Amino acid sequence: MSAPLPQGPRPAPPSPASTSLTFAWRAVLKFKHVPEQLFDLVMTPIMFTLLFTFIFGGALAGSSTAYLQWFIPGILVQTTVFNTVYSGMGLSTDLSKGLFDRFRSLPIWSLAPFAGLMVGDMLRHTIAGAIILGIGLALGYRPEAGLPGILASFALLLAIGFGWGWIFIVLGLVVRTPMTVMTLGFAVLFPVTFASNIMVDPATMPGWLQAFVAVNPVSLMTTALRALMAGTAGWGEIGRALLAPAILTALLAPLVLWLYRRR
Amino acid sequence: MEMEPAIRARGLRRAFGDLRAVDGIDLDVPRGTIFAILGPNGAGKTTLLRILATLTRADAGEARVMGHDLAHEPDKVRAAIAMTGQFASLDEDLTGRENLVMLARLWGFGWRAARQRAAELLAAFDLSDAARKQVKDYSGGMRRRLDIAASLIVTPGVLFLDEPTTGLDPSARAGVWRLIRGLAAEGVTILLTTQYLEEADQLASRIAVIDHGRKIAEGTSRELKAQTGSGVLHVTPLDPGNRAIALGILGETAQADPEGARLSVPVADDTEAAAHLARLAEAGIRLAEFSLGAPSLDEVFFALTGKEAA
Known part of the structure; x- marks a missing residue:
């Protein structure tokens, strides 16, 4: 081994933006080295899309094509919400491996590793959403609002992913193993996504359940996404969809910072 | 002006529930020396190191590292230290080179300079051939070398090494020892923990013996031996x-x-x-x-x- 110490002077400390960019680069590298994670992300939603469209679609909406118009915005919300679990799992893995100890012993902006996680998440949501939308389009889904509707929908999906992501970052910080994060995540997300208007019109549900579905944040997000895709969205719908992500961010971001510093 | 010691700690304490992991430890580590914390498993060595590396908060006591107060200037402490933990603090999915480039970027190097620094370190640690392999395919010895390399992106004032040779075969261990001596010769203060008495004896100019969170003896290897x-x-x-x-x-x-x-x-x-x-x-x-x-x-x-x- 030759002399490992650097000869030149130390560089100036990096800005928070540059630091976050580096963590984002790491997220991109993860996609390059672990492409199979994409499979995990889109397998279930693809299966759901095919099952619901062809098996239940006719019974629920008269025809598969008609059902697609209803279902695709919903499954996009579901995909995004479910995929937030993975950032919590990734975080839990990093913590158990001691990688975060390395980050925490560096003189960098202390939220940068989380900002990096978020950037990775945004990337994940965009890719998974694009794949699901692509399949929908191939099956005959036609958003009335066209490309602008799709772009607006994806912007909303990213906001939803950002807000919900905090839940699993908190779990990732508190729970010891990545598998537990996943199990806990699915235990919460399955009821919340099924008891919503993603798959079926809640009109046939019992009254007490309808009351829940009406205020379920997942329903509010799905309604807004449908309206964006159809080109009929008003600020009220968008505002209601963003309510849960905004509240989650306001409550959980400080909690994440506190948990992270306390460790 | 007289130089402060690299580490000066007074009355450090940290409990986890009922377990007093660190139970009132004082430490003075002169600059440029190798200092070993020796003790059996669960003696509190790792917790002590983590406190000094700003990773764990002390319940009581105070410490200065390279002249900076641990509680009030943690960022200045972080700028002056590097830590290689007991478990590889690397991204297993990334290649060795990508890990080092990422860390060099986090220290403020530009992309080109970061790649340059990564290449230097890979060469210095005899890892150039494995540079493009994912870390999960590294052997234990390679992983440890990369982990130490990752702590030398910039020259640290104090390098913390938590059980640097645990789990290594004798030749890999000898390599890490040579490396540690070389770094100390360049002026890096090294605080290492070890369960191996021989390791402390071989490397350290001073040894603190820790048991149940307390320092039960401290001195040079010769002084400790004289105590019997x-x-x-x-x-x-x-x-x-x-x-x-x-x-x-x-x-x-x-x-x-x-x-x-x-x-x-x-x-x-x-x-x-x-x-x-x-x-x-x-x-x-x-x-x-x-x-x-x-x-x-x-x-x-x-x-x-x-x-x-x-």
């Missing part, structure tokens, strides 16, 4: 056939080395050692070799804690 108040006489009979007779002459406290022909007997001082040698000579037992040494750190640890070292 005795030495050991080693003799090797020229004719191996004479070992049993020689053992009888040396008395009940004598022991035969299980592997070699060497016999050892504790002695209070040089006079007693000389008396043993005289009796062997009287009996006509010629010696191939004899020496008077301090007791091993194993014996010291036993004397200090009343327990076998882990």
